[in-house]
């Protein structure tokens with residue numbers, strides 16, 4: 629399928645179930661790249677996924693099928709509400725290297741601007757070179773490394789690279 633067949637847009641209010649399916653796939657197939665856990669999220673109620681979608685999840689569709697997602701979550705504390713986090717970036721393997729990941733990041737940035745977000749944050753495994761190149765190409769700048777941010781199931785630790793994009 630060529631990239632011209634692809635559509636990138638925010639998911640609609642009733643698309644929580646397809647977001648859930650792809651999110652659980654991401655947490656299963658690329659478990660080491662995410663802080664969250666498939667087992668933990670599989671038992672979450674449908675409303676939790678619906679709420680994420682209402683807040684803003686960009687989706688990449690190819691041939692009408694959801695193949696990639698990137699989430700947007702606004703911070704709720706009033707003193708932090710100028711910030712939001714890009715989370716859950718995932719593209720099915722067959723569609724990697726197609727440019728869709730960049731379009732997903734751009735869609736989240738566009739949504740953040742429209743929501744009046746001033747600073748978009750993300751955390752990424754410091755060894756995830758492909759994702760890091762993608763975020764840096766989109767304008768994110770690294771502001772810190774969090775050592776031993778995650779402890780994997782095998783007992784090894786992973787550092788997170790912390791990135792921000794100023795929109796104000």
Ligand SMILES: CC(C)(COP(=O)(O)OP(=O)(O)OC[C@H]1O[C@@H](n2cnc3c(N)ncnc32)[C@H](O)[C@@H]1OP(=O)(O)O)[C@@H](O)C(=O)NCCC(=O)NCCS
Pocket residue numbers: 658661662716717718719720723724725726727728729730751752753756757758759761762765766
């Ligand atoms: C992270 C992920 C979504 C990236 O998707 P991808 O299709 O593999 O990424 P892309 O190939 O489009 O982007 C990476 C490359 O394109 C380049 N690129 C993307 N947009 C660009 C732009 N606008 N300008 C210049 N370069 C760009 C990047 O520099 C990078 O270069 P490389 O070919 O040397 O690696 C995907 O690999 C994935 O789902 N991985 C598993 C889950 C994961 O790691 N999620 C991130 C959690 S933080």
